[in-house]
Amino acid sequence: MTMADTSDILRDSSEREGMVRIAGGVYRMGSDSHYLEEAPSHRVSVDDFWIDRVPVTNAQFRRFVDATGHVTVAEIVPEPRDYPGALPEMLYAGSLVFHRPPSTFDIRDWSAWWSFLKGADWKHPYGPSTDIEELDDHPVVHVAFADAQAYAEWSGKALPTEAEWEFAARGGLAEAEFAWGDEFTPGGAHMANTWQGEFPKTNLATDGYERTSPVTAFPPNGYGLHDMIGNVWEWTSDWYAPRHPADATKSCCIPQNPRGAQQMDSFDPRHPQIRIPRKVLKGGSHLCAPNYCRRYRPAARHAEPIDTSTNHVGFRCVARS
Numbered sequence: 001m002t003m004a005d006t007s008d009i010l011r012d013s014s015e016r017e018g019m020v021r022i023a024g025g026v027y028r029m030g031s032d033s034h035y036l037e038e039a040p041s042h043r044v045s046v047d048d049f050w051i052d053r054v055p056v057t058n059a060q061f062r063r064f065v066d067a068t069g070h071v072t073v074a075e076i077v078p079e080p081r082d083y084p085g086a087l088p089e090m091l092y093a094g095s096l097v098f099h100r101p102p103s104t105f106d107i108r109d110w111s112a113w114w115s116f117l118k119g120a121d122w123k124h125p126y127g128p129s130t131d132i133e134e135l136d137d138h139p140v141v142h143v144a145f146a147d148a149q150a151y152a153e154w155s156g157k158a159l160p161t162e163a164e165w166e167f168a169a170r171g172g173l174a175e176a177e178f179a180w181g182d183e184f185t186p187g188g189a190h191m192a193n194t195w196q197g198e199f200p201k202t203n204l205a206t207d208g209y210e211r212t213s214p215v216t217a218f219p220p221n222g223y224g225l226h227d228m229i230g231n232v233w234e235w236t237s238d239w240y241a242p243r244h245p246a247d248a249t250k251s252c253c254i255p256q257n258p259r260g261a262q263q264m265d266s267f268d269p270r271h272p273q274i275r276i277p278r279k280v281l282k283g284g285s286h287l288c289a290p291n292y293c294r295r296y297r298p299a300a301r302h303a304e305p306i307d308t309s310t311n312h313v314g315f316r317c318v319a320r321s
Contacts, residue, residue, distance in 0.1 A: 016050050016319060018052060018053055018054070019050040019051060019052055019053060019319065020050065020051055020053055020223055020224050020225060021048065021049075021050050022046075022048065022049055022050070022051060022164075022167065022168055022223060023048055024045070024046045024047040024048045024049070024167075025045070025046065025167075026043055026044065026045045026046075027043070027044060027046075027167055027170065027174065028041050028042065028043060028044075028174065028175055029041065029042055029043075029044040029162075029163055029166055029167075029244065029299070030042060030166075030244045030299050031175075031297070031299035031300075034294065034297070034299065034300065035295070035300065036242070036243065037242055037243060037301055037303075038244070038299045038300060038301060039243060039244060040243070040244055040246065040247065041175075041244075041247075041299075042244055042245060042246060042247040043247055044163045044167075046163055046164055046167045047320070048320075049160075049164055049318050049319065049320050050318060050319040050320070051160060051164070051165075051168050051225065051316065051317070051318045052157075052316035052317050052318070053220075053224060053225055053226060054139075054215035054216060054225075054226045054227060054316070055139035055140075055215055055227050055231065055232060055234060055314045055315065055316045056139065056140050056148075056151060056314060056315055056316055056317070057136060057137055057138060057139060057140060057215055058122070058132045058135050058136050058137075058138055058139075058140050059136040059137065060140070061122060061140040061143070061151065062136075064150075064151050064154055064155070067154070068150075068154055070147070070150055070151075070154075072121055072122055072142065072143060072144065072147045072309070073143075073144035073146055073147055073307060073309055074093060074094060074095035074120065074121040074122070074142045074143075074144065074309045075093050075121050076093055077091060077092060077093050078091045078092075078093075082307075090116075092118050093118070093119070093121070094116050094117050094118040094119060094120050094121075095116070095117065095120040095121055095142040095309045095310060095311070096114050096115070096116055096117070096120075096308065096309065096310040096311070097114070097115055097116075097117040097120050097125075097126055097127065097310070097311050098113055098114060098200075098287060098310075098311055098312065099113060099114075099115055100113065100200065100201065101113045101200050101201065107292070112200070113200040114310075120142060120311070121142050121309075122140050122141060122142045122143060122147075125141055125142060125212075125311050126311065135212070137214040137215060137216070138212045138213065138214055138215065139212055139215055139227065139231055139232045139314035140314055140315075141212065141232055141309075141310070141311045141312065141313060141314050142309040142310065142311060142313075143235075143309055143313065143314060143315060144306065144307055144308060144309045145235055145279050145304075145306040145307075146306065147309070148235045148314075148315040151315075151317070152315075152317045155317060156319070157317035157318060157319045158237065158317060158318055158319070158320065159235055159236060159237040159315060159317060159318070160236055160237065160316070160317070160318040161236060161237050161238055162236045162237075162238040162280045162282060162301065163238075164236075164318055165228075165234065165236050165282045165283075166282065166298050166299065168223060168225060168228065169221065169225070169228035169229065169282065169283065169298035170221075170298045171221030171222030171223045171225065171228070172221075172222040172223060173222065176298075177297060178191070178229065178296070178297055178298070179191075179192075179221040179228050179229045179297075179298055180219070180221060180222075190206065190207035190208070190218065191218055191219060191229070192207075192218050192227070192229040192230030192231065192284075192296055193207055193209050193212070193213045193217065193218060193227070193230040193231040193285075193286045194207065194229075194230045194284065194285075194286060194288050194289065194296045195286060195287055195288055195289035195292075196289075197289070198289070198291055199287065199289035199291055199292040199293070200287075200292070209286060210286075211286060211311075212231055212232060212286060212311075212312075213231055213286070215227050215231070218230070218231075227283075228283055228298070229283055229284060229296050229297070229298070230283070230284055230285060230286060230288065230296050231283075231285060231286055231314075232283075232285050232286070232312050232313055232314035233281040233282065233283055233284065233285045233302060233304070233312060233313045233314070234281060234282050234283050234313075234314060234315050234316055235279060235281060235304070235313070235314075235315040236279060236280045236281070236282055237279070238279065238280045239277065239278070239279060239280070240278040240279060240280050240301075240303035240304075276305040276306065276307055276308075277305070277306050278303040278304055278305050278306065279303075279304055279306055280301050280302070280303065280304075281301065281302040281303070281304045281313060282298075282300070282301055282302075283296075283300075284296035284297070284300055285312040285313070286312060287312050
């Protein structure tokens with residue numbers, strides 16, 4: 001069942017290059033069948049908006065940096081006052097990078113496969129000795145929330161709300177499991193860049209990619225949007241809350257008040273004095289696997305500290321006029 005006739009959703013995109021116009025409507029956001037933070041499923045109303053056809057790429061982000069001189073969060077040495085109690089030798093410019101864990105590890109301990117790597121940033125996605133020379137059409141990664149927001153403002157756009165993002169990701173399908181229907185690999189075809197095998201040890205890469213992929217490598221959804229699922233998680237403008245609100249109409253275009261009840265803090269229990277607000281990520285990534293993170297679905301969501309960047313988080317933009 002569709003939320004609306006696709007012909008009513010897809011409009012002439014020539015007015016905004018690289019974007020698709022989505023006609024607003026009412027839909028059921030979230031899910032009552034998966035992770036607790038996706039519940040309850042509830043009615044949400046969204047207005048018309050435009051959304052990028054693909055995530056922001058390395059080539060696009062490079063043009064932004066060249067034009068503005070923007071320095072990303074990952075390239076800046078953290079201020080000691082922002083991280084009280086942190087060891088001085090741990091305060092260096094860098095970003096989180098995935099690596100295969102040792103032969104013995106605890107699946108509950110994500111630090112077994114994530115390292116804060118000195119010199120990792122959007123130009124050096126896997127450390128200072130790596131580059132993006134052959135990755136112009138891959139999504140930019142190692143962008144913190146402030147970096148995504150700065151790009152959006154420079155381009156005359158905005159980051160999507162969670163409700164807008166999910167509405168677009170569903171591609172016109174009402175409450176379907178995935179952005180393309182209810183079967184993960186219809187006819188054996190991979191529809192998104194995800195992890196095949198046992199995470200985090202074995203990635204069979206049967207979809208053709210072990211890391212990120214070109215942003216049009218997989219089929220678009222019903223609205224003509226690529227990579228709404230998999231490849232990289234995407235920032236939204238909403239503050240994270242551990243559950244959705246009760247069934248009620250929610251405006252899509254006013255991000256939740258950063259000083260209101262919807263803002264949540266994320267902090268290291270070893271350093272509870274360091275409290276970092278979190279935003280909602282959507283879409284899952286190439287590191288999402290059936291045995292660990294089944295978040296390659298439109299309803300799935302994840303909390304991300306706003307000062308954090310990783311090699312599997314990117315973004316796309318929207319426009320509302």
